[in-house]
Amino acid sequence: MLSEPNFAARKIVMIHANQGEKMTFSNDNLVIKNKAGKIILQYTCHRIFIIYIVGGFSVTTGLIERGRRFGISFVFLTGGYKFYESIPYKSRGNTMLVRRQYNTDIDFEISQIIVKNKILNQKKALQSLRNNNDGVELLNNSILKLNEPIRNLSTLMGIEGTAAKVYFNRIFNIVDWKGRQPRVKRDITNLLLDIGYTVLFNYIDALVSMYGFDTYKGNLHQEFYNRKSLICDLVEPFRIIIDCKIRKMYNLRQISEENFICQKGRYMVNYQSSINYGTEFAREINRHSICIFRYIQGYYRWFMTSDDINKMPIVEVIKNDID
The missing domain is CATH 1.20.120.920 (CRISPR-associated endonuclease Cas1, C-terminal domain)
Known part of the structure; x- marks a missing residue:
């Protein structure tokens, strides 16, 4: 569980895959590029709480591994912002x-x-x-x-x-x-x-x-x-x-x-x-x-x-x- 100071440093990230944005990881950083391949955001995974992905997207084992490693939750939305799946980082066995x-x-x-x-x-x-x-x-x-x-x-x-x-x-x-x-x-x-x-x-x-x-x-x-x-x-x-x-x-x-x-x-x-x-x-x-x-x-x-x-x-x- 996160302490308040730790949580305060964590932010929301929203990726619009339906607009051509792509997400990659470089070391412990999240990198988002636009349709033209230009970097529009680079942010440390240590300070991300949740990532919303809007539009079609392929889930990889690397994505899941980083979610568990850094305590990041993922939410997948359609291009119309309708929820269709999530991969929350959660405590098990309480x-x-x-x-x-x-x-x-x-x-x-x-x-x-x-x-x-x-x-x-x-x-x-x-x-x-x-x-x-x-x-x-x-x-x-x-x-x-x-x-x-x-x-x-x-x-x-x-x-x-x-x-x-x-x-x-x-x-x-x-x-x-x-x-x-x-x-x-x-x-x-x-x-x-x-x-x-x-x-x-x-x-x-x-x-x-x-x-x-x-x-x-x-x-x-x-x-x-x-x-x-x-x-x-x-x-x-x-x-x-x-x-x-x-x-x-x-x-x-x-x-x-x-x-x-x-x-x-x-x-x-x-x-x-x-x-x-x-x-x-x-x-x-x-x-x-x-x-x-x-x-x-x-x-x-x-x-x-x-x-x-x-x-x-x-x-x-x-x-x-x-x-």
């Missing part, structure tokens, strides 16, 4: 931790804290905007409901859903927002949310895997075949990192319809786009890396040593200038 995951009797209490933490961060995001007192007050009402006894998951998810509608309608009030629809890609904003959440999800997955959790055993999100329910849980308080980044990009006029293609009502990023949106999201996540690390580390330590739900860590995502 049987005590996995046993606690399956034997805990406070799943619902953990779920309630996660939802409350998510709404608290959504509230802070709205507080950073102008003329959103009504939205803040509505989220306060949701938080108050979470302080009361809740008997079932459907009630909890109802509170979360109501808060999400309030939040999204205000955080994206600068665009023609019609509602959040995951994976449908009905508009540019929903597409960018899907891309950003995918990058964020796999970043947290790589970090959680280092501790040896069974990432398929969740609390808030129930177990479905081949779904990493625990990562779905732990990503919730951090979603505002992506939301606020997208809003800021709109305000800075970094998002242009010319960078996207719409086919049969579904939007996708133009490969020749003037901006690599995945890279932008990776940089934003890097800015919050210590905040994320401390939360996951704190969650692990709490889960291993305590059943006191009142001591479960709460994360306050570092405020961004989102206006």
Whole structure:
């Protein structure tokens, strides 16, 4: 497991194989070249945490060996930034931790804290905007409901859903927002949310895997075949990192319809786009890396040593200038 100073020195690397970029290793350095063969990045493997590879790519034994040697996780995305595989660097055999995951009797209490933490961060995001007192007050009402006894998951998810509608309608009030629809890609904003959440999800997955959790055993999100329910849980308080980044990009006029293609009502990023949106999201996540690390580390330590739900860590995502 990485210490905080060690983790702070590690960065995200994103390679766009769909744009002709190629990756090689020279001694203990990662070298990335563009389509013309010019070196665009050379970075020591000792300071890489995760590598995202966008587009078709051949995996070699050398790649896997270096991942294990330097503690690097690899995530493979399609040209449209859809996840299709990962090779996480993970701790194996933490049987005590996995046993606690399956034997805990406070799943619902953990779920309630996660939802409350998510709404608290959504509230802070709205507080950073102008003329959103009504939205803040509505989220306060949701938080108050979470302080009361809740008997079932459907009630909890109802509170979360109501808060999400309030939040999204205000955080994206600068665009023609019609509602959040995951994976449908009905508009540019929903597409960018899907891309950003995918990058964020796999970043947290790589970090959680280092501790040896069974990432398929969740609390808030129930177990479905081949779904990493625990990562779905732990990503919730951090979603505002992506939301606020997208809003800021709109305000800075970094998002242009010319960078996207719409086919049969579904939007996708133009490969020749003037901006690599995945890279932008990776940089934003890097800015919050210590905040994320401390939360996951704190969650692990709490889960291993305590059943006191009142001591479960709460994360306050570092405020961004989102206006």
